[in-house]
Amino acid sequence: xxxxxxxxxxxxxxxxxxxGAPVLIPAGxxxxxxxxxxLQVDTLLSRTIAGETAARVGxxxxxxxxxxxxxxxxxxxxxxxxxxxSLDGDVLTAIAKxxxxxxxxxxxxxxxxxxGHFENSQFLYEGADLALRELSRGGQADxxxxxxxxxxxxxxxxxxxLYPEGFTGWDLEHGGVLETSLMLHLFPxxxxxxxxxxxxxxxxPNYDVLPVRPxxxxxxxxxxxxxxxxxxxxRILLDRASAGxxxxxxTEFGRTRH
Ligand code: ZN
Ligand code: MN
Numbered sequence: 001x002x003x004x005x006x007x008x009x010x011x012x013x014x015x016x017x018x019x020g021a022p023v024l025i026p027a028g029x030x031x032x033x034x035x036x037x038x039l040q041v042d043t044l045l046s047r048t049i050a051g052e053t054a055a056r057v058g059x060x061x062x063x064x065x066x067x068x069x070x071x072x073x074x075x076x077x078x079x080x081x082x083x084x085x086s087l088d089g090d091v092l093t094a095i096a097k098x099x100x101x102x103x104x105x106x107x108x109x110x111x112x113x114x115x116g117h118f119e120n121s122q123f124l125y126e127g128a129d130l131a132l133r134e135l136s137r138g139g140q141a142d143x144x145x146x147x148x149x150x151x152x153x154x155x156x157x158x159x160x161x162l163y164p165e166g167f168t169g170w171d172l173e174h175g176g177v178l179e180t181s182l183m184l185h186l187f188p189x190x191x192x193x194x195x196x197x198x199x200x201x202x203x204x205p206n207y208d209v210l211p212v213r214p215x216x217x218x219x220x221x222x223x224x225x226x227x228x229x230x231x232x233x234x235r236i237l238l239d240r241a242s243a244g245x246x247x248x249x250x251t252e253f254g255r256t257r258h
Pocket of ligand 2: 042076116117118120
């Protein structure tokens with residue numbers, strides 16, 4: 001049976017919720033990822049990694065939040081780049097809050113946001129908090145929410161294994177080895193390795209500036225190079241991240257492993 005709710009019929013969905021399935025909500029973005037990958041990388045990866053994780057914990061994956069919060073130069077190249085199309089913070093907060101309230105209305109007691117876009121985090125958190133406040137005012141205090149960004153579940157040993165030339169940090173991984181490897185493993189038709197930009201990691205100031213100075217972002221739009229990416233690295237990353245997220249969800253929500 002599928003874990004993706006939009007592929008389920010209403011009765012199967014109701015049965016899964018009644019059986020205590022946690023609901024995983026993928027949160028992505030429509031954001032440039034260089035010449036070698038499409039705009040939907042963050043949305044595709046968050047949805048697929050949520051799917052792998054849900055299968056391990058007996059969960060359901062909701063339809064994804066397709067757009068994300070504004071791309072920033074120090075983590076996503078910037079919101080000024082062509083095709084990068086983003087939500088204002090209050091809009092993303094409202095979407096996150098609304099989805100929590102909707103799944104609470106459907107009867108779930110466990111919701112986990114699976115984030116695939118660095119800039120989303122605080123707005124998902126805010127939406128979750130506002131939803132909980134509203135529910136508790138209405139006398140409903142039995143909902144638990146988690147927020148997980150999948151790269152946080154790639155451990156140091158895996159980093160050492162996959163980045164023998166050194167690791168520059170998750171913020172500079174935009175369009176780099178992590179995302180390119182996962183895409184090569186999961187959606188190889190959507191990656192063109194002949195177009196990977198072979199440049200050193202971006203050097204950015206340790207502050208933000210508005211309006212953006214476009215010249216701070218590398219011409220490729222990527223903050224590090226995906227040249228050392230491979231489908232095999234993607235397979236390892238998917239496995240470690242989904243296993244780590246499943247462990248965290250089982251710890252917090254206390255479900256038996258599937
Ligand atoms: Zn990305
Ligand atoms: Mn992103």
